[in-house]
Amino acid sequence: MQSKNPSDSACIMTDLVLPGETNPLNNLFGGELLARMDRAASIAARRHSRRIVVTASVNHVAFNRAVPLGSVVTVEAKVSRTFRTSMEIFIDVWIEDRESGTKSKANEAIYTFVAVDETGIPVAVPTVEPQTELEKERFEAALRRKQLSLVLAGKMKPSDATELKALFM
């Protein structure tokens, strides 16, 4: 299977924050942002694998900044690393200043998707070749994050998490 670049499958979705999508403080509701990120990430995973993909895990979400009503929000999802059947997707969320048009980072998240066949059985995906410094950094740290996610899900024994153990030794 031929390796792909993260930019080959990147998904960039830009949309407004409307009144039905906000909390009592008139900021974007967290669940709405999670759904937008899930959609963008699933498109990137599907483009990369050209398969049916399912969300296996939400590994990390940081709601660092509130996103006010009326904001123009850009959700950018890229494959950061692949394993046999799973893909780690990194999502950056940006808000656009109305007057200057400058984009500033509001939030980020990391999701894991698995490619499956028509019966839901996991299938192999192409590898990814990071190109930029940021893509390389994210690629390098992804195995650690995968092991942490598997340990937290009870799917890996902490004693088998070699990359995690290496952090503390």
Ligand SMILES: CC(=O)SCCNC(=O)CCNC(=O)[C@H](O)C(C)(C)COP(=O)(O)OP(=O)(O)OC[C@H]1O[C@@H](n2cnc3c(N)ncnc32)[C@H](O)[C@@H]1OP(=O)(O)O
């Ligand atoms: C329930 C919902 O509605 S959630 C929203 C939509 N998502 C879904 O419906 C997915 C439901 N879940 C599933 O279908 C299955 O659990 C699957 C396909 C995600 C995984 O199936 P499993 O039988 O666990 O398969 P398997 O053990 O082979 O794991 C497949 C891959 O997922 C990875 N994986 C599974 N769980 C996790 C996790 N919590 N974190 C990180 N990776 C994980 C495995 O490490 C493996 O990766 P690899 O092949 O790249 O090494």
